[in-house]
Amino acid sequence: MKHVFKKVLAVAAIASASFVGNAAVAEYPERPITMIVPFSAGTSTDTVSRLIAKVMSDNLGQPIVVENRAGAGGSVGTSEVVKADPDGYTIAMGTVGTLAINKSIFTDLPYDPEADVTPISFVGYTPTLLVVGADSKFQTLEDLVAGSKAGDGITFASTGNGTSTHLAGELLKVLTGGQMIHVPYKSGAVGLAAVMSGEVDFMFNHPVSAKKNVEAGKLRALGVSGAKGSVVAPEVPPINDSYDGFDLIAWWLIHGPANMPDDVTNKLSAAVTAAINAGEVREYFATSGITEGDVPLDGLKGFISAEVQKWGGIAESAKAKAD
Amino acid sequence: MELLSNLALGMETAFSYDALLYCFIGVSIGTFVGALPGIGPMVTISVALPLTFGLDPTVALIMLAGIFYGAQYGGSITSILLNLPGTASTAVTALDGYPMTKNGRAGLALFINAVASFCGSSLAVLLVMGFAPTIADFALGFNSTEYFSVMLLGLIAACTMSNGSTLKALVMVAFGLVLGIVGLDLNSGVPRFTFGFLGLTEGVSLISIAMGLFGIAEIVTKLAESKNGGSAAEPKVTHVPFRDMLPKRDELRRLWGPILRGTGIGSVIGALPGSGPTVAAFMAYAMEKKVSRTPEKFGTGALEGVAAPEAANNASVQAAFIPTLSLGIPGDVVMAILLGAMIMHGIIPGPQFISAQPAMFWGLIVSFWIGNVMLLILNLPLIGLLVKIITVPARILYPVVIFFICIGSYSVANNVLDVFVTLVFGLVGYLLLRLNYNAAPVLLGFILGPMMEENLRRSLVISRGDLTVFLDRPVSVGLLLVCLLLLLMPLRKPLMRYIRMAGQR
Numbered sequence: 001m002k003h004v005f006k007k008v009l010a011v012a013a014i015a016s017a018s019f020v021g022n023a024a025v026a027e028y029p030e031r032p033i034t035m036i037v038p039f040s041a042g043t044s045t046d047t048v049s050r051l052i053a054k055v056m057s058d059n060l061g062q063p064i065v066v067e068n069r070a071g072a073g074g075s076v077g078t079s080e081v082v083k084a085d086p087d088g089y090t091i092a093m094g095t096v097g098t099l100a101i102n103k104s105i106f107t108d109l110p111y112d113p114e115a116d117v118t119p120i121s122f123v124g125y126t127p128t129l130l131v132v133g134a135d136s137k138f139q140t141l142e143d144l145v146a147g148s149k150a151g152d153g154i155t156f157a158s159t160g161n162g163t164s165t166h167l168a169g170e171l172l173k174v175l176t177g178g179q180m181i182h183v184p185y186k187s188g189a190v191g192l193a194a195v196m197s198g199e200v201d202f203m204f205n206h207p208v209s210a211k212k213n214v215e216a217g218k219l220r221a222l223g224v225s226g227a228k229g230s231v232v233a234p235e236v237p238p239i240n241d242s243y244d245g246f247d248l249i250a251w252w253l254i255h256g257p258a259n260m261p262d263d264v265t266n267k268l269s270a271a272v273t274a275a276i277n278a279g280e281v282r283e284y285f286a287t288s289g290i291t292e293g294d295v296p297l298d299g300l301k302g303f304i305s306a307e308v309q310k311w312g313g314i315a316e317s318a319k320a321k322a323d
Numbered sequence: 324m325e326l327l328s329n330l331a332l333g334m335e336t337a338f339s340y341d342a343l344l345y346c347f348i349g350v351s352i353g354t355f356v357g358a359l360p361g362i363g364p365m366v367t368i369s370v371a372l373p374l375t376f377g378l379d380p381t382v383a384l385i386m387l388a389g390i391f392y393g394a395q396y397g398g399s400i401t402s403i404l405l406n407l408p409g410t411a412s413t414a415v416t417a418l419d420g421y422p423m424t425k426n427g428r429a430g431l432a433l434f435i436n437a438v439a440s441f442c443g444s445s446l447a448v449l450l451v452m453g454f455a456p457t458i459a460d461f462a463l464g465f466n467s468t469e470y471f472s473v474m475l476l477g478l479i480a481a482c483t484m485s486n487g488s489t490l491k492a493l494v495m496v497a498f499g500l501v502l503g504i505v506g507l508d509l510n511s512g513v514p515r516f517t518f519g520f521l522g523l524t525e526g527v528s529l530i531s532i533a534m535g536l537f538g539i540a541e542i543v544t545k546l547a548e549s550k551n552g553g554s555a556a557e558p559k560v561t562h563v564p565f566r567d568m569l570p571k572r573d574e575l576r577r578l579w580g581p582i583l584r585g586t587g588i589g590s591v592i593g594a595l596p597g598s599g600p601t602v603a604a605f606m607a608y609a610m611e612k613k614v615s616r617t618p619e620k621f622g623t624g625a626l627e628g629v630a631a632p633e634a635a636n637n638a639s640v641q642a643a644f645i646p647t648l649s650l651g652i653p654g655d656v657v658m659a660i661l662l663g664a665m666i667m668h669g670i671i672p673g674p675q676f677i678s679a680q681p682a683m684f685w686g687l688i689v690s691f692w693i694g695n696v697m698l699l700i701l702n703l704p705l706i707g708l709l710v711k712i713i714t715v716p717a718r719i720l721y722p723v724v725i726f727f728i729c730i731g732s733y734s735v736a737n738n739v740l741d742v743f744v745t746l747v748f749g750l751v752g753y754l755l756l757r758l759n760y761n762a763a764p765v766l767l768g769f770i771l772g773p774m775m776e777e778n779l780r781r782s783l784v785i786s787r788g789d790l791t792v793f794l795d796r797p798v799s800v801g802l803l804l805v806c807l808l809l810l811l812m813p814l815r816k817p818l819m820r821y822i823r824m825a826g827q828r
Contacts, residue, residue: 040736041369042659047667054373067737068369072507072524076738079521105512110521155785161512183784184509186777189652189659190596196650197463199785208666209651212673218650287669 028088028264029062035254036092038077040070044206044288048252049093051284052123055275060267072106073162074098079110082117086257088264091120094253096164100307104315105162114308118260119300121272122293124285125251127226128168128204129211129233131219133195136202141222141242144202145176153179154201157191160184165191167311168204168225168248170318175243195219206250207232207289225249232289251307253293253300269297326452329685336686337693341382349386350694353393354701358401358409360724361534361731361745364394368660372667380668381683385690387664391657392640392691395600396440396698399633403432404712406541407724411533412600412636414766415608419621419628426624429710430568435629437702439582443634444695446586447593447641452688455677458642459649462594467778467785468793470595472802474775477602477767479809480609492764495755499768502527503776510780522740529601530735532769534728535748536755536762542721543753549717568706574626581611581627585634593639596646596654597774600636605767607635613809622761641691648672648684 037049046068053064069077078098084090092098099113111117130141138144148154158166161184173180183200185191192209194200196218207230213219214233223239224230227247239246254272256265275281276292285292295303336342356367368387375383398409403420416436423432450458465473482492505516506526517523570578585607592603611631612621621628646652651672653659665672670680677684712720732745755762786792793799 040656040659041365041372042653042656042661042663044663046369047663050373051667054376066373069737070525071736071738072521076521076524152787160509161507181784181787183781185781186509186597187653187659193463193596193646193650193652194466197466199466208671209673212651212671212675216674218674283669284667287671288666 028267029060031089032063032065033057033060033088034065034067034090036077036081036090037066037068038070038074038092038095038098039068041068044208045093045095045252048123048290051281052093052254052272052275055278055281056271059271059274073102073160075102075106075109075111078102078113081255082111082257084257086118086260088256088260088268091254091256091268093123094119094255096250096307096311099253099255099304101162101164101167101311101315103308104312114301114305116258117304118256118258118265119297119304120254120256120260120265121269121297122295122300122303123252123254123272123276124290124292125226125249126207126288126290127224127228127230127238127249128165129207129214129221129230129236130168130172130202130204130223130225130239131192131195131210131214131221132202133198134218134220135198136220138201138222139220141237141239144222145178147201148173148176148178148180153181155181155183157194157200157203158182158184159188159191160186162315164248164250164311165204167314167318169202171246171248171314172239172243174314174317175246192219208287211289230289231286231291251293253304266297329681330452330689332682333685333687333689336381336682337385337689339382341379342385342686342690343693345378345382345386346389346690346694347697349389350393350396350698351701353390353395354397354400354698356390357394357397359397359727359731360401360407360409360538361530361728362734363398363410363530363731364391365657365660366731366734367394368657368664372660372664375664376667380665380670381686383668384661384665384683384687385694387661388644388687388691389694391661392444392637392694393698395637395640396437396702399436399440399629400433400709401712403436403629404429404709405720405724407538408533410600411529411766412604413632414533414537414601414763415604415632415636416629417537418608418761418763419623419625422622422624423626423629424713428567428624429713430706431570431626432624432629433706433709434568434703435570435578435626436633437699437706439578439585439630439633440637441695441699442582443586443589443636443638444641445692446583447590447638448688448691448695450590451641451645451691455645455649456674458590458594458645462596462646463650465595465798466796467781468796468799469802470597471775471778471782472793472799472806473592473595473598474771474778476802476806476809477606477609478771478775479806480606480613482764491760495760495762495764496768499765499770500772502532502765503769503772506773509777510784520740522736522738525736526773527744527769528732528735528738528741529766529769531732531741531745532748533766534732535745535750536752536765538724538728539746539749540752540756540762542725543749544756545717545721547753570626577626578630580614581607581631582634584610584614585631586638589635589638590642592635593642593654594645596652598639599643599655599770600639601766601770603639604632604636605763607631644687644691648676648687650674651676 035053037046039045050066053066057064074097081092132138156169195203214221221236224236225248227238227240229238356362398413399416401407401409402413402417406417406421408414420432507514507524588607589603592598611627612618643654647658653662729742732741
């Protein structure tokens with residue numbers, strides 16, 4: 001207990017010293033780092049962030065404080081980070097939503113994910129599973145598409161207007177030419193329940209929770225959104241095999257405000273990489289179907305631009321606009 | 324017999340030294356943060372989450388869950404003593420709990436709170452034990468049409484809640500409905516009434532409204548009263564002998580009905596993902612008032628008005644574990660955080676969770692019981708001490724309370740705007756009090772409005788705009804009929820009189 005108190009004192013002393021000025025970069029980090037999570041506690045992004053932050057702070061020798069700043073599809077928290085000093089003491093967990101989709105969905109997004117951000121490290125990605133209820137009449141993706149072209153068409157659940165799960169459904173609609181009606185839900189969990197009960201025909205969902213219910217016979221998985229398939233559900237065929245051009249993944253990328261000094265970025269990036277390779281994170285990734293990031297630091301800007309382009313195209317064809 | 328062996332397994336887990344210790348820590352923290360106005364279980368659990376990384380997953384969950392249901396106990400304490408709800412779900416308890424305090428029966432109110440909470444929780448835990456998968460399937464059978472009908476029922480019941488003018492209650496419900504519109508529209512993604520504030524895109528925070536309308540407004544009223552030369556209504560209890568805390572025999576008999584009905588309502592509402600303890604408490608209160616032979620006593624310190632909502636909100640919190648544990652579907656944010664905690668520990672709840680992790684499931688369930696007994700033991704002796712809060716001088720108590728309310732409203736979303744919103748609602752609440760409006764229906768309108776809209780529009784999107792969808796499903800039809808009945812009830816007496824007069828003629 002006593003040495004904990006000493007540590008706290010030391011942190012306080014260093015923090016106040018750095019306030020006086022002369023924050024020599026060589027000693028970075030010399031005070032606690034804030035990691036802003038632009039989604040609420042309990043979301044998958046929050047879970048990933050807290051785990052990574054914990055392991056990173058062990059490596060960096062400074063606490064990383066996780067702060068949830070949810071709102072407007074992650075725009076609230078992200079715009080907070082891009083306004084912060086680019087000194088490496090305020091970083092954020094970016095997602096496919098905050099760094100790619102939002103740019104084409106929100107007409108007055110207060111930041112530009114391509115210009116206002118310094119990418120630090122690609123944490124990981126996961127494809128989503130297309131699931132239907134166990135009692136659904138659709139046994140295969142072909143059945144589903146055929147069903148969407150008959151009568152009133154079919155419905156799909158999403159986690160909200162302009163989210164990746166919504167746009168995935170829209171892309172399927174565009175590629176297959178079927179009639180698929182969007183039904184937004186407040187959370188993925190509630191949407192999944194609606195698919196289970198048969199209220200809605202299908203949904204794209206993160207593989208973890210979907211997979212457990214597939215195994216228990218409450219859901220059926222008809223396809224994977226990523227062209228490479230899913231590590232937790234290798235038996236499910238990628239939708240891309242039937243409809244070329246369907247390759248969507250949800251991803252997490254740690255970033256800071258624009259113009260961060262290179263040495264700080266490199267140090268943080270190395271810390272993230274070390275965290276991803278730590279045993280507990282590897283274990284968590286394996287159970288949740290997350291594949292570790294495979295884009296190097298110098299390729300991240302290009303990756304973000306490519307994703308902005310890709311989702312922008314889908315949003316354009318789906319005419320999904322939020323404000 | 325399988326149940327017995329499962330229970331034995333659960334006890335083995337839950338009675339281990341670590342489990343007991345962390346269960347106690349959890350419920351103690353829960354009671355404490357529950358009692359602090361504005362600071363709720365959500366923030367506490369997300370802060371405590373990283374601290375549990377080193378623990379055995381079962382023990383970690385036992386502690387985190389303890390914080391959650393412990394907070395329901397604590398939240399009512401300040402509702403009863405100071406008319407300051409510690410959590411939104413205990414705002415209903417203040418309706419009759421605070422008048423009891425004013426009548427000098429604070430000890431009894433706290434006693435009823437503890438006992439009703441205990442009974443509600445324990446009975447709901449029994450349901451979780453025996454029927455979790457069945458109840459989960461039942462809850463899955465609720466489509467948006469049924470959700471809409473339940474919410475409509477709740478809203479209509481709300482209008483009958485407050486005493487005095489039904490018109491005033493209606494105005495308050497409407498005010499709540501309007502507040503509920505603020506934020507991004509789920510269907511179109513269009514922001515409504517956000518006035519350009521990004522911080523309002525998620526809507527006005529429930530904590531801000533509850534803490535403003537009840538907490539700040541109460542304090543402003545007290546200050547205004549003392550300025551006008553003292554407060555006649557100030558409760559003057561300094562010492563509560565144990566005898567005064569216990570209900571009299573006839574009072575005890577009156578409590579069983581409300582507790583059982585409250586538990587029933589709480590268990591059903593709690594098992595439905597997305598509804599939560601606040602709705603459960605309101606519905607239980609409205610129901611009690613409907614079935615009571617002395618509805619006029621509600622709002623003036625009726626024992627039933629404390630027992631029913633307390634049993635309901637605690638039962639709903641326990642029942643909320645059903646969809647979370649047996650389907651992996653969290654009903655609200657707190658459950659989502661608990662689910663996140665399980666996933667971080669490498670355990671993914673789903674339909675096979677109970678059979679795949681029996682030690683964890685049954686250990687957790689048994690720990691709920693242990694935790695509730697601990698809460699009872701923790702709370703009863705504290706009553707004598709707690710009522711002394713009333714005697715703390717206003718100049719010390721109120722600044723402290725306002726301090727916590729500000730921290731609490733900020734901590735929900737780490738948003739400074741929410742603090743100002745709370746203060747604005749404090750002023751609104753003060754005006755409402757002066758004009759003799761009861762603010763409780765605002766909360767219900769605020770919670771139910773968006774859910775009703777969401778489910779109405781969803782039903783219609785799925786049915787391609789066909790309104791008869793509400794009459795296609797038996798549960799929905801039944802609920803709508805009850806709504807109709809409630810609406811026609813006030814017409815019954817004049818109608819009877821008319822018939823009688825017509826007969827005489």
